[in-house]
Amino acid sequence: METAAETTATAPAEPPTPAALTVLTTTDAEDKARDLASGAVRARLAACAQITGPVTSVYRWEGAIETAQEWQILLKTSAARYDALEAWLTEAHDYDTPEIIATPVVRGSAAYLEWVARETAG
Template identity: 40%
Template sequence: MTEALLIRITCPSKDVAQKIADASVEQRLAACANIEGPVTSTYLWKGVVEQAFEHVLWLKSVAPCWNALETLVNKIHPYDVPAMVAMPVSHMPAPFATWLDENTKAPAQ
């Protein structure tokens, strides 16, 4: 089994999150996407504390897809520095792991 990742990306709108979700799943870079929100985010940007309403996009993917996903997010996402982090998945049921592997495909190098 390939290393599973749970990827979290904050987006400025549901529309942006949906565009990234659709492209990720269509290109098989992620097997599934979930959108939550809006949430309130507080962050430091260029020395100023900012607040914004954002949507959280969760992608279920595998490590070999990370680079292509990062490129895709940077292409679609309007932020200069999208907040995109990946967490390794340490446990999951075997049928889910199989489904994840069957529904993701890293692009050829």
Template identity: 60%
Template sequence: MTGIVIAQTTIDDENQAKTLARGAVEGRLAACAHIDGPFSTVYRWQGGIETAREWRISYKTTSDRLAELGAWVTEQHPYDVPEWITLPVTGGSEAYLSWVAEETTEPEVGQDQEGAPAAS
């Protein structure tokens, strides 16, 4: 299997990082999201060298959900040009990779978020 992708962005506020992580998982755009940080980042922006403290969010998703996740993160992100990079997963535990695929599949109409028939 693969078709599994790790997508990353950074943000300068821990609470916003948690919001971006939770929103993507709640929307089934990602199976999970890891937040690393804080760490220091140095970058060139508008002709100057900047230094900031940031948190990195690493989303585990599928290639099928990647474009929608990227659009959602870009829409929710406060940066003018948010980092958005993707890394293909070339291997791993079959059980884990299957779990990522299952968790990013939208429930069928008439089923709840856990895949069980919706209560009437």
């Protein structure tokens, strides 16, 4: 026989809002990547940025399959600063539709995450 506690359905717990995010964008030249990275850090929209490249991107654009060399920029920011970072990247970027993808940082060293929060406090 089931007890009331066993038959009561509970809603799944909402995941906690992440304190930090990694944000990925790409551009077609190393100097542009450096400008986007340093501009975001200078504006305190990101605590740091890492540039990787060149990488080869294959994608569909306006009905055709394209292949291009790009540089990836991985920005570390606080969740509170994401909207401002996205708006800044959209404005500063020369792509019509820039890749801007945010991934939550689920876990990380407390000292590093505190540093990210401090550096992006505005």
